[in-house]
Amino acid sequence: MTPAEPTFELPALEEVPFELLPGAATSPVLLHVPHSAREIPGEVRAGIVLGDPALERELDHITDAHTAGIADEAARLAGVTPWRFVNRLSRLVVDPERFPDEREEMAAVGMGAVYTRTTHREVLRPGGHDPEPLLERYFRPYARAMTEAVAQRLDAVGRVVIVDVHSYPSAPLPYELHGTGPRPPVCLGTDAFHTPPALLEAAREAFAGCGETGLDSPFSGTYVPLDFYGREPRVGALMVEIRRDTYMSEPGGPAGPGLGRLAAALARLVDAVSG
Template sequence: MQDSSTALGQRPLFEQIKGNTPLLLHVPHAGTEVPDSLRSALKPEALALSDTDWHMDRIARDLLPEGASLMRARVTRYAVDLNRPPDDTPLYSGATTGLISTIDFDGAPLYRPGAEPDSDEQTDRIATWWTPYHKALGEEIARIKAAHGFCVLLDMHSIRSHIPRLFEGRLPDLNLGTNSDTACQQSLSDAALAALQASNFSVVRNGRFKGGYITRHYGQPSRNEHALQIEIAQSCYMMEEAPWTYLPDRADRLKDALARLIAVLADFKPNLEQAQ
């Protein structure tokens, strides 16, 4: 079943496919919708939306197993970052960007001088986009859990492979995050890692990207809610500069590796009694 939801008369917040299995693929950062008020405030170069997880929604749809669910955001992360906590507590000790960031990943200003969002604007954005989105995500996880006794969430992300401000050198191809193996059952984390390591891509678990707010908040294995994040170096499937061209040959190779990961998640059966 497909669905699209709108908050407070704004553009649709997300697109959704409601399935009938425990698996949910989630793509929070592929949105390219720019609200009019934000468009007028951003610098022209920021409208290239360079920090978007380009094409991850396409890849998720291509890999969606029969019966699995999918949820993906439509609004750009420059409006509000859905993978940050509502109080904007930093998730990493190193350089990063915030809930409503005024800089991009490279540290360049996003806004025209004097157009940065004030506290009222920030509060409004959280109420308009962040809060209703997470309400819907929480409800979807609850729906899946009610039907099957558990839910497995794969939070799908990508990022340019070289961003000196955020990490040294080249990012590994496939970065699995389980919040240091607290966001999912250990056996699931190990099986997911093994599935990725069976590919020819470089793989790391709980490295620079061990999971953002979504993985940490919704990954509660004691409540039969298991969450994993995959952060993919964009050079694996696209050009890393505007116009962010999708490269089918590279993408097909990547999708082969991700399909093995998703198969492991789809086959996972937790010990429900142990989790009570």
């Protein structure tokens, strides 16, 4: 199907929508932080129907707060500095980890690549909203840049380990499609093709001091750029979902002492898979 023509033109970008932070030349690890930011460009904000107080509350719920800080501290502590790919815009602009088409399960609750509903299933964008301008401006450049980052690591060291750094609330939100299962302090999301047993075991050992480590509940899967997904075995991937009450005040408050403990665990995982 041919994509619909944009119904409006977005002005030139002034903000940095994403950033690749270099690590050691020998590192195969790419820490991916897609949901840590709250920034929404003004022209995107204009298409959101929530008032400012309601939007701030929604950002409290939907943002994986402080996960960029966890990745930053882990990179500082690791013996071999990992590379980091960090989204500098809110997932309410676009969610770079969603499929932009009918394959996306979360589209059923209005949370595909461009969200139309909130975490509480309220209206975020009006009916008939055309997602194409946002996909073209933000989603596709992000996907291309992540693909290039993975390709560069493959060329440099012959393998890549993508570690997605996420967080989730201690109590399920209405948008969650699989919110009735266990909610351990650390949930490891896996993929049958891209998560080898050694990577999963390394993660369990690294986070052993952070409480129970669960598997694929309440969130499952990993993020791998589509050019490599299901076809390049040299690309390993693991999603690390951290329950927010273990390191911060919910829903959108400050970080606490648990952040350092979790960053140290993530650094142990980085070192375990770097060698």
